[in-house]
Amino acid sequence: MELDLGPEIAEFRAEIRDWIAGHAPAGLAELADWSDWNNVLLNRAEETKHPFYTQWERALADARLICPHWPEEFGGRGLDALRVSVFNEELYRAGVPRVVRGMGERLVGPSVIVHGTPEQQAYFLPRIISGEDVYCQGFSEPGHGSDLAGLETKGEIDGDEVVITGQKLWTSGASKATHMFVLCRTDPGAEKHAGISFVLIDFKDPGVSYRPVRQMTGAAEFYEDFLDGVRAPMFNVIGGLNNGWRVAMTTLSYERGGNASVLHIAYQRNFWKLAGTARKRGRNTDALTRQKLAWAYSQVELVRFAGLRALANLAQGRRPGPEASINKLFWSEYLKRFGEIAMDIEGADGLIRPQGDGYQTTSWQHAFLQGRAAPIYSGTNEIQRNIISERALGLPREPRGAGMTRS
């Protein structure tokens, strides 16, 4: 069943479909499986250097379809969430990639649009769209994950510069980044949330060093970063000095969502792959395995249904509520369980890793180990449950205890 979102959206869909058909270079779809477009890793894929890709990138740029949800005055096309979803669906249908600008597109741009001065907007935003500036995130620290506002990285004012010293953690894409958006404490005397600033720094500054953090999967997709007297002009402070917490809240509100209607696609693919594994191992006739697989199938469908309902609600002009937190809780708990089910189906074969250097894993071993990440990143599920219970259900906030003071 295809969702009926009304005549305006149908017209937009047809327009986008025609545009893609008219502009996507022949052969681009066959170049790679682009359906993983939402992955930030896409930016680093070898295929993005192919002439087909760069030609497609130029066509999208000319049509203002890179950062398409940004307002037109800032170089985007002003697409609302519903139209962005339709755009994503049509790209998926055509088998071509969405050209993404990673954290610059999703997090920095919207924050600069909301909190930046016209001069900052004019300077920073076009560089994100062109791909010249590539951002990584400098929020979490070794001592401050969920309690982000307790961060300790120092930002000292020296004339018209901020001098930043501290350590950041869980940075994805640090090795490919040209810039980092950093939260640092510029007023150590102020109340916890009040003394923080949001600063864009040059990640090629000699004061920056980083090293990969090896994860339990054996891979290293995140980095820890050491900032040692990194200097940034005051011009790079977004939203004003000591106002960084408000900017960060804007940033985090954009961290999730936007891909609700295509989220299930990768899950479906993995589900059927696991069903194939179960068949191959003769486990598909085992009653308990069938229960687990039917459960997994249901969860993937529930992700799809939620995405469709979210679109339908947007089409009817309803504002999104706390769905982002509810969805994150749902799919991350699913991924965790899916990895466990995969290992159950593997049985004894799950005991053995492939031969090779380092800590190689089969895809099911990887799914099993990687499943522990999603309930922690992008705000732990405990934080999500706080958000859901307070904002959606109106339950009282947890009383703040000794944690009010910074340690």
Added chain:
Amino acid sequence: MILGVTAEQEELRASVRRFLADRAPITSVRELMETADGADAGVWRQAGEQLGLQGIAIPEEYGGAGFSFAEQAVVLEELGAALYGGPYLASAVLAATALLASPDEDARKRYLPGIASGETIATLAFTEEDGSWEPDAIRLDATSSADGWQLDGRKSFVLDGHTAHLILVVARSGDGLSLFAVPADASGLARTVLPTLDQTRKLARLDFAAVPATLLGSAGDGAAVLSRVLDVAAIAQAAEQLGGAQRALDMAVEYAKLRYQFGRPIGSFQAIKHRCADLLMEVESLRSAVQYAAAAVAEDSAEVPVVAALVKAYASDVFFHVAAENIQIHGGIGFTWEHDAHLYFKRAKASELFLGDASYHREHLATRIGL
């Protein structure tokens, strides 16, 4: 596919909710659940005359309002939220769907207008004493002679079977399964109301001894009719479960805000907050699923069999989880007869077991997706 809630559906929901709050509040549910009939005939009549609820999804040519199953799902959700004990699921869903799925146009013309107005209470008798929900398990004998068909045997777990005016019976003959109509006053029919775990939902045992019956459609086409009815009924039941789950969650959250222990509302403790957050996630997911499933029925999508198994399994898990947590969050008061939490808990288990529990439907789902 049309998804999402239209303004008309919001209005419908509000008027059904108002009607139930006014005419079938929980105090009256408690009174009626102690009676054998379990329903107030005046309220049932008003639901038909004033709101047209029984005929909402029945086409206009058969005396209904001609709305879709998406609207009926809204009604079912509200009935489930209120623990309404009348024969709505039996008559307006099980029996009406059986007639609509049957190829017997005469029977539709004869019976549906009465069901649509509420004047006729009908039900579908298919389950037998072994408690199997599988059509294959049906054994009740149908034999034909020069005088017509007659039925012999026993049906059990028949929803509102003791109060229905019209009983549609699935029985077996040499041709396989067929659908028959039997009036409540037929000779040889004995009806016994059974004491139920969930007193707001009445089940009966029906004994057939040479009961004369009218064949609907042709002999042997009952299996196809029944499989359609079971899919639609599973989705209808899930809509009711959604309503019950939402109401039980609302009760838990409201209590968590009001109840103070250790000088704080218990809802400020993460032990309670996080449970409520998980429950909301489940209820919201169920809501998306029920909307999708209702749209699938409304559009007669080929996805109905898969979605029906999926949504009934999920709704059964979710409603039971919420109803159980509602008791725990209420603490001691939640274990009392006086508090309503146990009524939702019992309804949750009853609607989980009725038409097959979550594992049963997940097994169906596994088969239907080709595992």
